[in-house]
Amino acid sequence: MSESLNYYVTAYYRFTKLADLPAIQKALEDKAEELNVKGLVILGDEGYNSTCAASSIESFEAWKTFIREYFNSPDQFFKDSESTKSPFRRFKVKVRNEIVTTGIPGVMPPEGVNHHLSPTEWNKVMKEETDYVMIDTRNWYEYKIGTFKGALNPNIEKFTEFPQYIEAQGIPKDKKMLIFCTGGIRCEKGILELQDKGYNNVFQLDGGILNYMKEYPNDQFEGECFVFDHRVAVDQNLQPTTKFGLCPHCGQPSTIKIECKRCDAHELICEDCIKVEYAKDTCSKNCAYQLEKHPARKGQKQLVPFEIEKMKAEGKDTGSIPQIRVTRTKYISLNKNGEAETRSTKETAE
Ligand SMILES: [Zn+2]
Ligand SMILES: [Zn+2]
Known part of the structure; x- marks a missing residue:
């Protein structure tokens, strides 16, 4: 019987004034090393935003205890899940102006509750009310693989475009509006922007889709939820997707099988x-580049991420075969108008 690895994963954020970020970064890095925790923490003057994972439950719990104590936030909300696939290779802290990129730095959500709906309250509105509009605040490629029944897709490429989208819709300022994102952090800022523009009846899903699916799998959310790590997406039971890979060219969810030319x-x-x-026709950015330059030349066989996972699961050695790493930081892709362009993205926890 083969023993499969299990990872404990948690996503969490908090808006709180932080000072001396380098010292905080050092403390987090030291603790992560001690506990063998992997993941990503976005750190800023306005707080922290993170997804982390550990392969032992003791380390996992110790990390969460550390976060609560270190940041003096005993009521820190953690969205936990488990994964048979390692979501991260390393532990990284990134210091940024904003802990979630909205293009509106300096706008800090107040501590506490601002029109949050629990998953139960959210369901109640969806099942009992009709006079509301629900909007998916996430990017178009996140919407594409799963969303709430009846949610509008703003078809945006980044969150910065969200407020303009709302204004362009001509939605009445007092219309009941329900907004949601993956783990809740984008909406914390989005709702402030909307309230600032005079929309006074906006509600946000507390803890986002991840929190909702934990309580209500296979209910009002349909499909899978995109996540910003190697799991690519999670299914209704918060398990890593078995449907989608990570496209080696652009980092979006992918499903079309090819054999590299x-x-x-x-x-x-x-x-x-x-x-x-x-x-x-290619398995990687490198092969795409080489195929264009030298169409007739064959390259050495390489392993792509899902093959590596598979071989590891079968207990095979992958050490001597060149491996392809997929990053989301620079890629060529079609934009929503169907034009190819080179883009770069920042690594993000949501
Ligand atoms: Zn792609
Ligand atoms: Zn190739």
């Missing part, structure tokens, strides 16, 4: 990159 590796490509020359 250059190195014969098998990979999953997204439905956008499958329309892009060279990307559509």
Whole structure:
């Protein structure tokens, strides 16, 4: 009988004034090393935003206790899940102006509650009311793989575009509006922006989709929820997706199987990159580049992430075979108008 690895994963954030970020960074890094915790923490003057994972339950609980004590937040809300797949390779702290990129730094949500609906209250509105509008505040590629029944898709590429979208819709200022995101943090800022523009009847889903699905799997949310780590997405039971890979060219969820023309590796490509020359026939940015330069030359076989996972699960050694790493930081992709462009993104916890 083979023993499969299990990872305990938690997502958490808090808006709170922080000073001496380098010292905080050092303390987090030291503790993560001591406990063998992996993950990403976005740190800013306005607070912290993080997803972390550990393979032992003791380390996992010790990390959460540390976060509560270190940041003096005994009521810190953690959204926990488990994963058979390692969500992170390393532990990283990134210091940023904003702990979630909204393009509106300096706007800090107040401590406490601002029109939050619990998953139960959210369900009640969805099942008993009709006079409201629900809007998915996430990016278009997140919406694409799963969303709430009847939610509008702003079709945005980044959260910065969200307030303009709302204004362009001509939604009456007193209309009941329900907004949600992955773990709740984008809405914390989004709601302030909307309230500032005079929308006075906006509600946000407390803890986001992750919190909702924990309480109500297979209910009003349909499909899977995109996450910002190696799991790619989680299903209704918060387990890593078995449907989607991570497109090696653009970092979006991918489902189309290809065999690389250059190195014969098998990979999953997204439905956008499958329309892009060279990307559509290759397993990696490197192979796409080489195929364009030297179309006739074959390359050495490489392993793509899902093959590595599979071989590890089968107890095979992957050490000597070159491995491809997928990053979301720079990629070529089609935008929503169908034009290919090079883009770069920041690593984010949501
Ligand atoms: Zn792609
Ligand atoms: Zn290849």
